[in-house]
Amino acid sequence: MYRLFLFVAMSSILPNWLYADLRLGVFEVDATPAIGSPLAYDPMREATLPLSCRGVVLTGEQQPIVICCVDWLGIANDSADLFRNTLAQAVNTSVNRVVVHTLHQHDAPRCDLTAAKILGEYGQAAAHYDVPFIKDVVSRAGLAAAQAAKEAQTVTSISTGVATVENVASNRRLLGPDGKVHTTRYTACKDPAIRDLPVGVIDPQLKLLAFEGTRGPIAAITFYATHPQSYYRTGGANPDFPGMARNSRQSSSGVFHLHLNGAGGNIGAGKYNDGSHENRQVLAERVAAAMKLAFDNRQTSQLESVDWSFRELVAPLAEHLNEAELTAAVADDSTPYALRGHAAEKLAFLQRTNAGIQLQVSRLRIGANQILFMPGELFVEYQLAAQHMAPDSNVMLAAYGEYGTQYIGTRVAYDQGGYETSDRATNVSPRIEGVLTEAMRDLLAASDRRLLPSDYTERTGALPKRD
Numbered sequence: 001m002y003r004l005f006l007f008v009a010m011s012s013i014l015p016n017w018l019y020a021d022l023r024l025g026v027f028e029v030d031a032t033p034a035i036g037s038p039l040a041y042d043p044m045r046e047a048t049l050p051l052s053c054r055g056v057v058l059t060g061e062q063q064p065i066v067i068c069c070v071d072w073l074g075i076a077n078d079s080a081d082l083f084r085n086t087l088a089q090a091v092n093t094s095v096n097r098v099v100v101h102t103l104h105q106h107d108a109p110r111c112d113l114t115a116a117k118i119l120g121e122y123g124q125a126a127a128h129y130d131v132p133f134i135k136d137v138v139s140r141a142g143l144a145a146a147q148a149a150k151e152a153q154t155v156t157s158i159s160t161g162v163a164t165v166e167n168v169a170s171n172r173r174l175l176g177p178d179g180k181v182h183t184t185r186y187t188a189c190k191d192p193a194i195r196d197l198p199v200g201v202i203d204p205q206l207k208l209l210a211f212e213g214t215r216g217p218i219a220a221i222t223f224y225a226t227h228p229q230s231y232y233r234t235g236g237a238n239p240d241f242p243g244m245a246r247n248s249r250q251s252s253s254g255v256f257h258l259h260l261n262g263a264g265g266n267i268g269a270g271k272y273n274d275g276s277h278e279n280r281q282v283l284a285e286r287v288a289a290a291m292k293l294a295f296d297n298r299q300t301s302q303l304e305s306v307d308w309s310f311r312e313l314v315a316p317l318a319e320h321l322n323e324a325e326l327t328a329a330v331a332d333d334s335t336p337y338a339l340r341g342h343a344a345e346k347l348a349f350l351q352r353t354n355a356g357i358q359l360q361v362s363r364l365r366i367g368a369n370q371i372l373f374m375p376g377e378l379f380v381e382y383q384l385a386a387q388h389m390a391p392d393s394n395v396m397l398a399a400y401g402e403y404g405t406q407y408i409g410t411r412v413a414y415d416q417g418g419y420e421t422s423d424r425a426t427n428v429s430p431r432i433e434g435v436l437t438e439a440m441r442d443l444l445a446a447s448d449r450r451l452l453p454s455d456y457t458e459r460t461g462a463l464p465k466r467d
């Protein structure tokens with residue numbers, strides 16, 4: 001089938017801000033649903049720990065920039081638009097200067113208003129999404145962001161830090177000598193033999209960017225690539241170990257903390273997590289230790305300039321997405337609950353993409369630091385390639401923006417099999433690597449334009465061949 005495949009480059013032509021103009025405000029609203037609301041897999045029974053929607057607003061002579069992150073599984077399609085448009089209006093900026101990400105917790109809500117509309121035609125929306133609650137969080141986030149812009153404090157300098165997170169991230173995709181995925185090491189792994197297998201390709205580094213004011217740091221933003229699950233399907237909403245690490249850092253440092261998930265699509269704590277409940281706190285403390293180290297050892301640099309740029313692109317759709325089949329699955333009352341929800345989410349992404357609605361990849365540059373904001377459950381190889389293609393910059397990356405794509409593998413990974421690149425789990429084709437890589441190169445002003453994320457994908461493993 002012929003698919004329209006466009007790549008439209010949109011570049012910011014706004015001049016850089018001078019450092020003297022920069023101010024930063026912070027906001028946070030509660031994002032915990034009510035008991036009985038649907039979490040991603042089960043109805044909510046209790047709020048084990050509150051979920052948060054938080055962000056920063058950068059203001060200055062140019063239009064504001066908003067970076068927001070929510071403790072939910074994913075924010076997709078029309079709901080991503082609603083979030084971004086509401087925040088943009090709240091601070092009087094362009095929607096292209098607003099990014100909304102999630103930390104991808106699983107005892108937390110899904111958020112896809114397009115899928116909700118599709119399911120609503122069959123009276124099924126409320127079983128999957130708490131639409132009034134979603135809209136309430138968006139509207140409270142807008143009010144809080146507007147207030148943050150008003151109360152923004154002068155940024156006198158920025159600082160950056162880095163620390164290795166010990167024994168948390170591990171690659172989920174374990175290959176046999178034939179180069180195919182032999183075993184998936186899920187986020188909780190009870191089998192010690194699978195836990196003992198090599199770590200695989202990860203990015204062990206947690207990076208930190210802090211905005212300093214006249215009375216000390218105003219906000220810290222951290223980036224670390226991993227699925228956030230210790231255990232789930234408890235019915236108890238909670239922000240899991242990365243959110244717990246963030247919360248403990250914010251309360252012990254007194255500095256507002258925004259944590260963003262890196263390209264953790266094929267990464268989880270499985271090697272270091274047997275799923276026991278006490279291990280959640282252990283993982284949280286390992287992440288918090290790296291957050292503290294990066295913060296305590298941060299290096300301050302003078303503000304030179306601040307620049308926002310973005311690219312819009314049409315996602316190359318996965319060949320398996322079939323509108324008639326997905327529509328039939330959504331319409332059929334005998335479709336199991338989870339599959340019906342997934343079919344609606346896939347249909348939502350398919351219909352929007354076919355209508356020409358594009359994905360945005362964005363880049364914030366502050367002096368020698370470049371921060372990429374990417375869609376989907378991105379594989380860690382994108383993050384490693386981004387760092388190497390711009391070796392003169394300190395590159396940080398947040399994934400889990402627009403969630404409609406679901407998993408985004410490397411080109412090579414799509415040939416290797418495994419869960420993440422299966423029809424169930426990804427809504428984009430292997431051509432996504434080329435499209436995203438071109439956008440990353442342009443935004444980062446890459447000095448090495450030959451590097452591809454696939455260059456970082458392992459090709460063979462030590463496990464025996466599947467029979």
Ligand SMILES: [Zn+2]
Pocket residue numbers: 104227265377
């Ligand atoms: Zn995931």
